[in-house]
Amino acid sequence: MFILCASALFVYAVSENVFIRNYSSEMRNIFMDSPMGKGFGYGMGRMSIGRGSTEFYVKIDETVVQNPSELVSVPDVEGYVRTRIEGSSYLLYGFWNGTEKVVLGARMDDLDFFLESLATTLLLSLLIGVALSVVGGFFLGDRVSKPIKDTSRLLKEITMDDLSRRVETEPKTSELAELKESLNKALDRIEDGYSRQEQFSSDIAHEIRSPLTAILGFSRLIKRWGSSDPEVVKEAAESISDTADKMMTITESLLFLSQPSIELNTTTFNIRELVDELVGSINSEESNDFRIDVADIDISSDRVLLKIVLKVLVENALKFGKGGPIEIVWSNDVLSVRDYGKGIEKDEIDKIFDRFYRSDSSRGGQGHGLGLSIASKICKVLKLSIDADNCEDGGAVFRVEGLR
16 A cells, blocks of 8 residues: 555656656756747837747746736746745746846646646546555465464464374465475474373383382382391392392483583594503403404593593493494594494384383393483583494494594
């Protein structure tokens, strides 16, 4: 509506300006073609100067040469000016003809009629344009807003009991199509996150229930037989202690994974020394054959966190390596840990870094399924990438990339 009004005013102003300028130019040409304009004398009885049946008002210097309407007060102007004199509309045009100042004037009844007709036409066009804009805007707005209304209605109907619904409306514009795609992807992530949260809560309940059941059973055993059999008390106490240690490990792991952020302490250290230090502490308890091929170079990272990652991978290899050798290799800024066990099922490789995930079919049911989740989270904090793959000659290999 604003654009229509501005356009109408612009057309009116331009039309008026063009008409006045052209008419002024025509008056000057008529005058210059007359004897007066060519420098001849002027006086009574000379042929009138005008356009058709319209005689011009002519004033040269201070002498009024021609005054058909017998105007009394005519202003001295420079250039073209539209004004009202004695109740009528006049166009005055003043210019210099050599050393003479010439002022020409003409009644603008035809201009007034033209401008009134133009104003009426523009007003009608404006009203019609506004009406069409309102009607068109209503239908266009309804067409555009329908997918948004349908989407809003769908979002109100979605509940936690049913997160599978998606926006099905076919958008009419690319922007709405992009909005639909983004919204459906967001709903996919919400559904996936909620499913993971449900599974996570279920896993926590399962993992904690088992040791609590064991502790409760041994406590009852002590109550029943403890007073008469010290060996029963000792065995039960040791089992309770072991179970409590496992619960503490689970609790500490969950607390670590729940931290919103981990503070880094970046230092420069020797990667070979870190590997030897870790393997030395494990060798005292395990008899596996370690094959180490790690360069004696310095890297920059958080030594404590990287050691946790390496420890998780080595313990994982020891657990599922079936007593075979464990290879720790450094190559092209990639640290890899390999075992010679059964490997990982292809459809499970993308899941092994999930919390509480354990592959019973290929990797055994030991542990709590939190170690690789911790390693994955630390790698994200250290801006490293970690992945797993099977080897052609058996076993699995875990790689940590991005170390410098």
